[in-house]
Amino acid sequence: MEGAATDVEMNLKATELRLGLPGTEEGTQKAAVPTPPSTPRAGSKRALLAGGEEAKKPSAAAAPPSAKAQVVGWPPVRSYRKSCFQASSKSKAAEPAAPQKEEASSAAAAAAGGLFVKVSMDGAPYLRKIDLKMYKGYRELREALEAMFLCFSGGAADGAATVNPSDFAVTYEDKDGDLMLVGDVPFEMFISTCKRLRIMKGSEARGLGGATRE
Amino acid sequence: MGFGPGRSQSFFLVLAAARSEKLGGRGSHVQIGYEWQMCFFVCLLISCWFLGERNNLETGRKRIPSCSSSSKAVLGEGTMTYFPEEVVEHIFSFLPAQRDRNTVSLVCKVWYEIERLSRRSVFVGNCYAVRAERVALRFPNVRALTVKGKPHFADFNLVPPDWGGYAGPWIEAAARGCVGLEELRMKRMVVSDESLELLSRSFPRFRALVLISCEGFSTDGLAAIASHCKLLSELDLQENEVEDRGPRWLSCFPDSCTSLVSLNFACIKGEVNAGLNLSYAPTLDASDLTKMISRCVKLQRLWVLDCISDKGLQVVASSCKDLQELRVFPSDFYVAGYSAVTEEGLVAISLGCPKLNSLLYFCHQMTNAALITVAKNCPNFTRFRLCILEPGKPDVMTNQPLDEGFGAIVRECKGLRRLSISGLLTDKVFMYIGKYAKQLEMLSIAFAGDSDKGMMHVMNGCKNLRKLEIRDSPFGDAALLGNVAKYETMRSLWMSSCNVTLKGCQVLASKMPMLNIEVINEWDGCNEMEENHGELPKVEKLYVYRTTAGARDDAPNFVKIL
Numbered sequence: 012m013e014g015a016a017t018d019v020e021m022n023l024k025a026t027e028l029r030l031g032l033p034g035t036e037e038g039t040q041k042a043a044v045p046t047p048p049s050t051p052r053a054g055s056k057r058a059l060l061a062g063g064e065e066a067k068k069p070s071a072a073a074a075p076p077s078a079k080a081q082v083v084g085w086p087p088v089r090s091y092r093k094s095c096f097q098a099s100s101k102s103k104a105a106e107p108a109a110p111q112k113e114e115a116s117s118a119a120a121a122a123a124g125g126l127f128v129k130v131s132m133d134g135a136p137y138l139r140k141i142d143l144k145m146y147k148g149y150r151e152l153r154e155a156l157e158a159m160f161l162c163f164s165g166g167a168a169d170g171a172a173t174v175n176p177s178d179f180a181v182t183y184e185d186k187d188g189d190l191m192l193v194g195d196v197p198f199e200m201f202i203s204t205c206k207r208l209r210i211m212k213g214s215e216a217r218g219l220g221g222a223t224r225e
Numbered sequence: 226m227g228f229g230p231g232r233s234q235s236f237f238l239v240l241a242a243a244r245s246e247k248l249g250g251r252g253s254h255v256q257i258g259y260e261w262q263m264c265f266f267v268c269l270l271i272s273c274w275f276l277g278e279r280n281n282l283e284t285g286r287k288r289i290p291s292c293s294s295s296s297k298a299v300l301g302e303g304t305m306t307y308f309p310e311e312v313v314e315h316i317f318s319f320l321p322a323q324r325d326r327n328t329v330s331l332v333c334k335v336w337y338e339i340e341r342l343s344r345r346s347v348f349v350g351n352c353y354a355v356r357a358e359r360v361a362l363r364f365p366n367v368r369a370l371t372v373k374g375k376p377h378f379a380d381f382n383l384v385p386p387d388w389g390g391y392a393g394p395w396i397e398a399a400a401r402g403c404v405g406l407e408e409l410r411m412k413r414m415v416v417s418d419e420s421l422e423l424l425s426r427s428f429p430r431f432r433a434l435v436l437i438s439c440e441g442f443s444t445d446g447l448a449a450i451a452s453h454c455k456l457l458s459e460l461d462l463q464e465n466e467v468e469d470r471g472p473r474w475l476s477c478f479p480d481s482c483t484s485l486v487s488l489n490f491a492c493i494k495g496e497v498n499a500g501l502n503l504s505y506a507p508t509l510d511a512s513d514l515t516k517m518i519s520r521c522v523k524l525q526r527l528w529v530l531d532c533i534s535d536k537g538l539q540v541v542a543s544s545c546k547d548l549q550e551l552r553v554f555p556s557d558f559y560v561a562g563y564s565a566v567t568e569e570g571l572v573a574i575s576l577g578c579p580k581l582n583s584l585l586y587f588c589h590q591m592t593n594a595a596l597i598t599v600a601k602n603c604p605n606f607t608r609f610r611l612c613i614l615e616p617g618k619p620d621v622m623t624n625q626p627l628d629e630g631f632g633a634i635v636r637e638c639k640g641l642r643r644l645s646i647s648g649l650l651t652d653k654v655f656m657y658i659g660k661y662a663k664q665l666e667m668l669s670i671a672f673a674g675d676s677d678k679g680m681m682h683v684m685n686g687c688k689n690l691r692k693l694e695i696r697d698s699p700f701g702d703a704a705l706l707g708n709v710a711k712y713e714t715m716r717s718l719w720m721s722s723c724n725v726t727l728k729g730c731q732v733l734a735s736k737m738p739m740l741n742i743e744v745i746n747e748w749d750g751c752n753e754m755e756e757n758h759g760e761l762p763k764v765e766k767l768y769v770y771r772t773t774a775g776a777r778d779d780a781p782n783f784v785k786i787l
Contacts, residue, residue, distance in 0.1 A: 082616065082697075083382060083383065084378065084381035084382050084383040084696070085381070085616065085671070086555060086558055086587065086612055086614050087378075087380070087381045087612060087645075087669075087671070088381070088554065088555065088558065088587075089380045089381070089438070089464060090380075090381075090382060091464050092504070092505075092554065093558060147382070150466075150468070
């Protein structure tokens with residue numbers, strides 16, 4: 012990879028690829044779309060170094076800090092742990108600057124390719140937001156949602172899951188505005204079309220819930 | 226001739242027998258007599274060599290030292306085993322460590338036979354380093370088998386799904402050849418329900434199953450284990466991807482099941498006495514948390530989230546004087562995010578907990594001064610893993626690389642076996658690591674170094690290095706090929722997003738036929754070399770490991786084995 016400009020372009024291009032459906036832009040045809048490296052190769056990172064620049068790697072200057080949050084496999088935390096916290100970290104006591112940081116980072120992250128969507132649950136007093144990128148598949152997503160909304164389901168506190176999956180249906184609103192059941196299409200395709208999630212309860216959901224299997 | 230062929234080694238055997246009697250038997254006393262036993266075996270090796278040489282001179286033939294059948298237990302020329310097998314086997318029982326048993330099995334054929342038939346525990350660090358059938362054939366009486374599959378970076382999604390690491394061949398081979406199997410431990414492997422079913426039906430004395438970070442099975446497989454393993458006493462499932470088909474499997478344990486002692490399938494570890502795992506509890510209030518911890522004065526192992534804050538770590542430091550292992554996990558994964566722990570918390574811990582030997586610490590900032598202080602306070606580290614969330618971040622006070630800080634760690638902690646480094650690092654840190662980290666067995670590198678020299682310092686200097694894993698660092702073919710013989714002494718090398726090219730890998734493959742060079746290129750799907758404006762295509766992910774099994778036959782199409 013040659014120049015600094017090409018690298019930044021490559022970065023943005025790489026993130027665009029992730030969001031495309033097959034046939035649109037240069038979207039790949041494969042079902043299992045791996046996330047392209049969103050960090051410039053180490054060698055090319057050094058290409059960004061103007062002569063004699065000290066200390067900080069300039070890629071930090073070139074891209075907003077939260078763009079690096081999209082580095083694959085970084086920080087080195089097992090995905091199990093990560094998915095537990097995507098659900099619960101936003102509910103911890105807010106640090107003074109945290110709400111702003113979260114806003115900024117979600118806006119920046121969205122610009123860099125993070126896929127935050129609103130999640131609503133029928134009957135819950137407020138909505139949540141999750142980054143669809145953080146999940147490898149439907150199972151992880153479902154587990155995260157269950158953890159996130161456990162407190163509203165009328166189940167026991169402190170983690171003993173008494174929620175009956177068939178009482179809920181996880182649905183989403185796609186690009187066309189239609190309400191779809193989660194689980195029908197390959198996960199990568201789902202991620203690229205999902206605009207928001209809605210967890211339906213009760214009579215509307217009966218018969219639909221518990222059906223999401225990979 | 227001073228002493229006859231049998232006498233020198235009989236002298237040493239008597240010495241050993243006397244020593245073993247004095248020590249009173251197996252197990253706990255092994256450590257005390259360890260140096261004696263190693264001395265003994267070295268002497269035996271020498272005496273065996275002498276005897277072998279004498280044989281060669283007498284018979285005029287050149288052959289490796291070998292022995293006549295020990296069942297004769299004959300005194301005289303060419304006999305290596307003065308004592309019956311049972312005695313030799315008993316002596317071997319004082320060497321539980323696999324490394325030592327491998328060594329004694331090399332002495333002569335008789336010892337090889339005795340050792341392999343009496344081996345009870347086998348550890349396979351890389352499932353592709355050796356064929357499962359071969360292990361089962363060699364050790365038919367094994368009771369405890371441990372097998373590891375995917376490379377460590379698979380934990381962080383750097384290894385594509387379907388890469389490999391299948392448990393099937395191992396369970397099948399054991400079912401055919403090792404029916405006395407009692408314990409099976411697997412880590413980062415793909416285990417199917419069929420394999421679990423086979424496992425549950427093949428080993429009548431099976432009592433312990435431990436699966437860590439595995440995938441590919443469902444609760445149906447667990448149901449088979451619960452139903453058919455009558456003597457099951459330990460079932461330990463940690464961080465596995467299990468397809469949940471309902472709680473029915475729990476009821477498969479027979480009502481008469483009185484054997485189950487340890488059951489762990491939650492994400493919380495069960496060892497509450499010596500350790501506390503609060504790393505999945507973000508909603509715990511920091512002050513409640515510290516209040517509780519301040520009462521746990523006997524705590525040896527603590528896993529927490531960074532919500533504990535530097536203040537909380539100070540409480541830990543003043544209360545938990547027996548602390549040996551500390552892990553501080555991040556609650557905010559964004560590199561620009563916020564963490565309540567900094568270098569100050571780490572320094573406080575190092576001041577208060579002198580017994581600390583194992584650390585995993587996620588934070589957003591660090592300084593050289595802090596690391597130097599930590600190194601001085603805690604020279605007993607065997608595992609030191611520091612993860613600064615922002616790649617390439619320098620010392621937050623001085624803006625310098627963290628070379629000096631990590632240099633101090635490797636210099637002071639002479640027993641360091643595992644190290645993970647992060648932050649802004651130049652080739653200098655690798656120079657320190659190569660120079661001082663002589664006991665280092667595993668090194669994890671990310672976003673570090675300036676040139677090939679960095680990696681070469683490590684390859685040339687770290688004599689005990691077994692596993693090296695590198696990502697996003699500017700090491701290329703020169704580093705890869707700088708010390709090819711080294712790979713024979715290591716379990717594996719992982720390099721991803723570095724500067725290694727396919728050509729370099731091919732050169733390595735041609736020089737070292739006993740290695741498997743796996744080139745993993747997901748993006749293409751297949752592995753055609755792209756003529757990319759004449760530029761040498763870089764290898765996305767490289768996994769190199771020594772093996773006696775040759776190229777594996779279960780590799781997916783995005784893995785090319787050179």
